[in-house]
Amino acid sequence: MSQSVEWSVHCCLALAWIETDQPVSVAALSTWFDLPRAYLNKGLQALVRAGILTSHPGLRGGFRLARPPEQITLLDIVVAHEGREDAFRCTEIRQRGSGVDPAAPEFRRACAVTTAMRKADLAWRRELAAQTVADLMAAAPQAAAARTRRRHQSLRG
Amino acid sequence: MSQSVEWSVHCCLALAWIETDQPVSVAALSTWFDLPRAYLNKGLQALVRAGILTSHPGLRGGFRLARPPEQITLLDIVVAHEGREDAFRCTEIRQRGSGVDPAAPEFRRACAVTTAMRKADLAWRRELAAQTVADLMAAAPQAAAARTRRRHQSLRG
DNA sequence: GCCGGTATACTCGGATATATTATGTCCGAGTATATGTGG
DNA sequence: CCACATATACTCGGACATAATATATCCGAGTATACCGGC
Numbered sequence: 001m002s003q004s005v006e007w008s009v010h011c012c013l014a015l016a017w018i019e020t021d022q023p024v025s026v027a028a029l030s031t032w033f034d035l036p037r038a039y040l041n042k043g044l045q046a047l048v049r050a051g052i053l054t055s056h057p058g059l060r061g062g063f064r065l066a067r068p069p070e071q072i073t074l075l076d077i078v079v080a081h082e083g084r085e086d087a088f089r090c091t092e093i094r095q096r097g098s099g100v101d102p103a104a105p106e107f108r109r110a111c112a113v114t115t116a117m118r119k120a121d122l123a124w125r126r127e128l129a130a131q132t133v134a135d136l137m138a139a140a141p142q143a144a145a146a147r148t149r150r151r152h153q154s155l156r157g
Numbered sequence: 158m159s160q161s162v163e164w165s166v167h168c169c170l171a172l173a174w175i176e177t178d179q180p181v182s183v184a185a186l187s188t189w190f191d192l193p194r195a196y197l198n199k200g201l202q203a204l205v206r207a208g209i210l211t212s213h214p215g216l217r218g219g220f221r222l223a224r225p226p227e228q229i230t231l232l233d234i235v236v237a238h239e240g241r242e243d244a245f246r247c248t249e250i251r252q253r254g255s256g257v258d259p260a261a262p263e264f265r266r267a268c269a270v271t272t273a274m275r276k277a278d279l280a281w282r283r284e285l286a287a288q289t290v291a292d293l294m295a296a297a298p299q300a301a302a303a304r305t306r307r308r309h310q311s312l313r314g
Numbered sequence: 315g316c317c318g319g320t321a322t323a324c325t326c327g328g329a330t331a332t333a334t335t336a337t338g339t340c341c342g343a344g345t346a347t348a349t350g351t352g353g
Numbered sequence: 354c355c356a357c358a359t360a361t362a363c364t365c366g367g368a369c370a371t372a373a374t375a376t377a378t379c380c381g382a383g384t385a386t387a388c389c390g391g392c
């Protein structure tokens with residue numbers, strides 16, 4: 001899985017802990033987490049396209065959460081990066097080779113292999129969808145939230 | 158996910174349906190499924206290293222299942238290709254940046270983000286481990302098994 | 315007819331290219347702010 | 354002192370390189386078979 005997913009989740013957490021409407025620049029976030037600024041920006045753009053964040057150009061610009069942390073799931077963030085399609089791609093190799101009629105009734109039903117894989121994929125997605133950014137905020141230690149707010153304060157000073 | 162996973166599962170199904178101890182060459186398998194022979198071989202080698210298949214060189218050589226279909230899970234096959242580690246890689250970015258003491262007590266506990274991701278990963282693995290090749294044999298239409306056996310017969314003729 | 319040695323055709327296995335994707339970098343368009351100027 | 358035009362510094366956004374990985378291919382080492390000659 002893309003590294004950007006991890007970065008994005010931590011950035012969303014930080015933006016949620018700030019508890020303010022003023023945007024946070026990618027420069028600040030990249031400094032806080034010691035990440036390559038330009039590439040982090042690329043990842044956050046994906047979240048903007050997915051409607052998870054909103055971006056604001058100009059001085060004092062940056063990124064904000066597009067909606068409350070309770071309404072942002074891990075699945076949302078993962079899908080923003082990896083896309084909505086399953087990790088397992090069925091290419092229907094059961095229909096390949098000579099002497100196979102693609103119109104045969106047996107192919108009306110989905111491939112058994114694909115069905116099994118999709119079942120696992122759905123379980124994975126179900127767990128991701130059950131965890132919101134707000135849940136992570138509650139699970140993380142208070143020190144993490146405090147550190148984020150401290151860092152945010154020291155921006156203006 | 159690697160394409161080889163799909164190929165491997167279908168090959169294991171074929172080997173199970175054959176119901177014989179004589180090995181099947183990668184040449185035959187690649188013909189049956191219309192796949193690149195050499196690259197399919199590479200994928201099956203991974204299964205051999207994982208102990209799922211056994212390989213037999215020489216004339217009339219090929220691949221066999223190393224154990225009964227009931228004892229081969231989808232997780233076994235996936236792990237043989239993708240490795241045992243989680244798709245999500247935690248790089249502990251919570252500890253990065255200036256003014257963070259890596260020895261702080263808060264870091265004794267696992268990263269909340271990683272924990273959430275791992276929970277989803279475990280659910281995925283649980284579903285994969287619950288499905289054996291034998292289960293797939295039962296779920297697939299009889300026509301698939303029959304076609305495989307027919308193909309195997311026509312090898313010697 | 316039977317046995318043993320040998321040639322052979324076929325097998326896997328790993329070393330070697332190519333294509334695709336992920337990662338990383340750079341610079342420009344655009345905007346909110348700060349500043350200076352005139353009223 | 355206030356309003357306004359302007360300059361400016363800072364923002365994101367996408368176009369452009371590089372590294373890593375997945376995909377594909379080729380050729381060699383090794384083996385079970387088939388063949389052939391000798392007994």
